[in-house]
Amino acid sequence: MPLSLSILDQSTIASGRGADEAIRETLALAKLADEWGYRRYWLAEHHNSASHAGTAPEILVAAIAATTQRIRIGTAGIMLPHYSALKIAEQFRVLEAIAPGRIDLGVGRAPGSDGRTAYALNPDAAQAADRFPQLVQDLMGWLGDSLPESHPFRMVTANPAIPTRPEVWILGSSDFGAQLAAYFGLPYCFAHFITDGRGSAEAMALYREGFRPHPAMPGRLAAPKGALAVFALTASTEAEAIRQFQSRALWRLSRDRGIYPPLPSLEEAEAYPYTPDDLARIERMRARALVGAPEQVVARLREMAAAQGVEEVAVLTPCHDAEARRDSYRLLAEAHAALPMAAAA
Structure with missing residues (x-):
């Protein structure tokens, strides 16, 4: 099947600009993505972070849904242990x-933040994470599967009553999510950008091998449906893409030390006093990263998708320069449309 391109947006806060600007940049980019032919626009959830402004993706989904025409909009994801499955079902019925x-x-299942913040969101967060499979089952029940006869809230209805239902995806960066998605017969997306690809092929293989088809159940699948969420960055030239990557590289150095700052500017990245170890780590990052001219990045995305048996890739492109970020997504869409599928063989 032809590869579908989607966007994953964390509403990244850029150094020197406010979190409010990050939200407005998300809304503006989503409208362009609708025009450029992207399949989906997904919003992430993070809390207590100086790096990401997207604390309430369901609100962003509503704003984008009201201002776009074609593109699918969703969450990647809602961190379910923080919330009531009933409330999430109601929100997404409204959407x-x-x-x-x-x-x-x-x-x-991940907290999308630190343990203290997870506790502030839900004092039962640790136990709720252990009950994640049950929360997913309850969510599916309130979205239309119906709850078991023995369920204590079987008589509680999630409203509004509507003729369609959202498409539910399981997200993860480990084997657990892959196995859960396979068990429930749901689509699965692996967070390749979090692990730098480690465990990605194994998780996707587990998902396909363990998949249980549910052809008669609305909202479930008759066959596996997989996706990868990846970091990728392109520009008109490979050299310019590598230059823009400097911001992301410096941010990753901070993240690996447990610090989550705003995304540095190119000027900050170029002036940073890197140690020899820092430079070696950045070189390893760049070797793994999908960074280059548009045709190079599209070819690598297709190769990765084919190797892991997925039909969709959601691209994350944090970039300090908002125009360079827009250009990256536009150039990627144009190159994907123009490059024959055989080029990835």
């Missing part, structure tokens, strides 16, 4: 009413 047939509900 589905706003944009019927265009809403995705990606859910994950």
